[in-house]
Amino acid sequence: MLRFLAIRFGRAALTIVLVVTFAFVVLRLSGDPAITIMSPEAPPEALAAFRTAWGLDQPIWVQYLRYFGAIFQGELGQSMRDGRPALTLVIERIPATLALTLPAFAMKIALGIPAGVYAALHRNSLTDRLVMAGAVAGFTVPSFVLGLILVLVFAVKLGWLPSGGQESWRSAILPVITMGLGGAGVLARFTRSAMLEVLGQPFIRTASAKGVPWGQVVRGHALPNAAIPTITIVGFMVGSLIAGAVVVESVFSWPGVGRLLVVAVANRDLAVVQCILLLVASTMVVSNLTVDLLYGVLDPRLRGRTS
Amino acid sequence: MNEPLVAIRGLTVAFNGVPALRGIDVDVGKGEAVGLVGESGSGKSVTWLAALGLLPATARVAGSVTLGGEELLGAAPARLDDVRGGRIAMIFQDPASALNPVHRIGKQITEALRLHRGLTGAAARAEAIRLLEQVGIPDPRRRIDIYPHEMSGGQNQRLMIAMALAGQPELLIADEPTTALDATIQAQILDLLRRLRAETGMALVLISHDLGVVADMCDRVGVMYAGRIVEEAAADDIFAHPAHPYTAGLLAALPDMDGPRRRLEAIPGFVPEPWAMPPGCAFAPRCDRATDACAAAMPAARDVTARHTATRHTAACLHPRVREFAL
Numbered sequence: 001m002l003r004f005l006a007i008r009f010g011r012a013a014l015t016i017v018l019v020v021t022f023a024f025v026v027l028r029l030s031g032d033p034a035i036t037i038m039s040p041e042a043p044p045e046a047l048a049a050f051r052t053a054w055g056l057d058q059p060i061w062v063q064y065l066r067y068f069g070a071i072f073q074g075e076l077g078q079s080m081r082d083g084r085p086a087l088t089l090v091i092e093r094i095p096a097t098l099a100l101t102l103p104a105f106a107m108k109i110a111l112g113i114p115a116g117v118y119a120a121l122h123r124n125s126l127t128d129r130l131v132m133a134g135a136v137a138g139f140t141v142p143s144f145v146l147g148l149i150l151v152l153v154f155a156v157k158l159g160w161l162p163s164g165g166q167e168s169w170r171s172a173i174l175p176v177i178t179m180g181l182g183g184a185g186v187l188a189r190f191t192r193s194a195m196l197e198v199l200g201q202p203f204i205r206t207a208s209a210k211g212v213p214w215g216q217v218v219r220g221h222a223l224p225n226a227a228i229p230t231i232t233i234v235g236f237m238v239g240s241l242i243a244g245a246v247v248v249e250s251v252f253s254w255p256g257v258g259r260l261l262v263v264a265v266a267n268r269d270l271a272v273v274q275c276i277l278l279l280v281a282s283t284m285v286v287s288n289l290t291v292d293l294l295y296g297v298l299d300p301r302l303r304g305r306t307s
Numbered sequence: 308m309n310e311p312l313v314a315i316r317g318l319t320v321a322f323n324g325v326p327a328l329r330g331i332d333v334d335v336g337k338g339e340a341v342g343l344v345g346e347s348g349s350g351k352s353v354t355w356l357a358a359l360g361l362l363p364a365t366a367r368v369a370g371s372v373t374l375g376g377e378e379l380l381g382a383a384p385a386r387l388d389d390v391r392g393g394r395i396a397m398i399f400q401d402p403a404s405a406l407n408p409v410h411r412i413g414k415q416i417t418e419a420l421r422l423h424r425g426l427t428g429a430a431a432r433a434e435a436i437r438l439l440e441q442v443g444i445p446d447p448r449r450r451i452d453i454y455p456h457e458m459s460g461g462q463n464q465r466l467m468i469a470m471a472l473a474g475q476p477e478l479l480i481a482d483e484p485t486t487a488l489d490a491t492i493q494a495q496i497l498d499l500l501r502r503l504r505a506e507t508g509m510a511l512v513l514i515s516h517d518l519g520v521v522a523d524m525c526d527r528v529g530v531m532y533a534g535r536i537v538e539e540a541a542a543d544d545i546f547a548h549p550a551h552p553y554t555a556g557l558l559a560a561l562p563d564m565d566g567p568r569r570r571l572e573a574i575p576g577f578v579p580e581p582w583a584m585p586p587g588c589a590f591a592p593r594c595d596r597a598t599d600a601c602a603a604a605m606p607a608a609r610d611v612t613a614r615h616t617a618t619r620h621t622a623a624c625l626h627p628r629v630r631e632f633a634l
């Protein structure tokens with residue numbers, strides 16, 4: 001078990017290092033923060049002073065090493081834009097993002113899993129086809145398109161809900177639905193195929209041959225087995241609680257982490273971008289780890305290998 | 308045999324319009340052991356899955372299956388749930404995939420005990436341990452808390468049998484219970500089934516490819532070919548005097564246990580595809596005794612019982628001298 005955890009953590013740390021390095025390389029090579037933040041018309045001395053202040057005049061590998069050195073001392077750096085600690089900037093935005101992603105997550109689970117189970121149990125019925133058509137639409141329509149359609153209908157045409165901003169909880173409804181519908185579609189399809197796979201297994205027929213009523217076969221025999229593959233996609237959704245709202249936050253001008261990321265990338269505000277990426281990578285890694293541990297809980301066949 | 312325990316009459320099954328069973332009649336008496344043999348795809352499994360209502364909804368099932376006079380085809384689901392695992396239990400070919408991988412051994416058995424005997428808690432656990440002991444699983448007190456993947460194939464098949472016994476069935480249907488197992492384990496499982504039958508007096512339907520095993524275990528044998536029963540007789544009888552050329556062919560293909568090893572004589576030709584059944588006898592294209600009449604009409608089962616035998620011997624063959632073969 002300890003060995004398993006150590007390997008997982010090692011791999012997680014490696015993932016994070018790679019992500020952060022990648023971002024460093026891309027942001028540093030794709031533009032000059034001094035120019036994007038100060039404006040190209042700024043006097044050369046001011047630009048030079050800015051570069052010296054932020055260490056941008058050093059060779060790139062020195063910057064890179066410094067940057068990593070700082071991270072290991074728990075120092076994530078300051079925003080080049082307003083000089084405040086990047087971490088503070090990011091943390092400030094987290095509640096706003098969670099205010100969208102948590103209800104959306106609940107909606108994905110509450111809608112997607114029952115719809116997928118129902119569709120599998122009534123395979124090829126009209127309901128199955130409707131659910132699956134809806135699910136396909138839910139995840140093939142890009143969220144910015146879905147978001148814009150919802151805005152057009154409910155904000156512009158009907159005037160029932162605000163089209164953006166963060167004035168009241170009602171502003172959250174459209175972005176939450178936008179994310180929730182898409183995710184529910186993904187989850188419904190996944191749950192359906194997991195259920196169909198399990199329902200075709202011989203042990204389901206054994207349970208029926210034992211005289212287990214169908215409802216109990218579904219609940220006691222099929223669902224616990226179908227949960228094993230489904231947990232992967234749920235874990236993925238947990239992992240995207242922080243970062244999964246970039247597009248939707250932009251469409252609805254919602255002041256969350258995603259919008260901060262878009263603005264920081266545009267400004268080549270490296271410390272902020274890095275800080276968000278670290279956070280995102282960490283949530284992903286933690287949720288993957290949780291999923292792995294849950295596999296062990298749900299599937300006794302995997303338990304022997306990890307302990 | 309007066310009133311049979313289970314009587315199957317004119318059972319037909321079709322999948323998406325393609326017939327798999329084309330009129331099956333089988334009786335199983337109380338405590339009797341009936342064997343069902345035939346090549347792969349002949350419909351042995353489908354017969355009993357259909358009888359218990361275990362086929363997918365896409366299967367079209369017609370005919371009649373009665374248990375103690377009560378019709379099972381089309382019976383209410385709750386009624387069928389009482390019968391399945393209660394009066395009739397069934398075990399399958401590949402125990403590893405026939406057991407729920409996320410349920411402990413104990414739970415697999417106590418579930419049946421709860422459903423059919425109302426046992427729960429400590430009483431159910433104690434009975435589950437007794438059943439594991441009865442089917443010869445060593446150290447049942449520890450085994451009861453492990454999972455199927457932690458046991459061997461042979462032990463999993465014993466577990467399947469323990470599950471089946473939990474409902475104290477009057478009939479156990481064993482669908483190729485040893486096909487997936489090693490030869491030595493096969494013999495052990497067959498011995499176990501024989502012993503349990505002696506202990507409980509339950510009837511047995513043994514589905515197998517292996518005529519030898521069936522002749523050894525069963526009172527009566529039915530031979531299936533292309534969705535029909537082509538011959539049925541007492542086990543000794545069918546061995547000594549096969550009336551149907553298909554049975555004769557199967558026997559010729561058996562390795563000779565006593566004599567010197569000789570080449571197996573496989574029956575030439577192939578089983579016709581279910582969607583391209585000839586109008587007459589399905590075996591006629593492969594049969595060296597076939598005449599023009601065989602291709603024209605589907606042969607009904609004829610009584611070919613010899614005078615000195617007690618058990619009825621029937622064969623679905625049009626050959627004019629089929630009676631003589633059975634002598």
Ligand SMILES: Nc1ncnc2c1ncn2[C@@H]1O[C@H](COP(=O)(O)OP(=O)(O)OP(=O)(O)O)[C@@H](O)[C@H]1O
Pocket residue numbers: 322327345346347348349350351352353354363516581
């Ligand atoms: N669920 C199903 N859907 C469609 N066709 C099926 C289904 N189950 C069985 N069949 C068909 O019914 C026919 C009889 O199959 P069955 O399983 O009864 O054969 P069997 O005699 O038990 O063979 P085996 O010795 O291989 O187990 C085969 O042609 C098979 O393809």
Ligand SMILES: [Mg+2]
Pocket residue numbers: 351352353482483
């Ligand atoms: Mg079979």
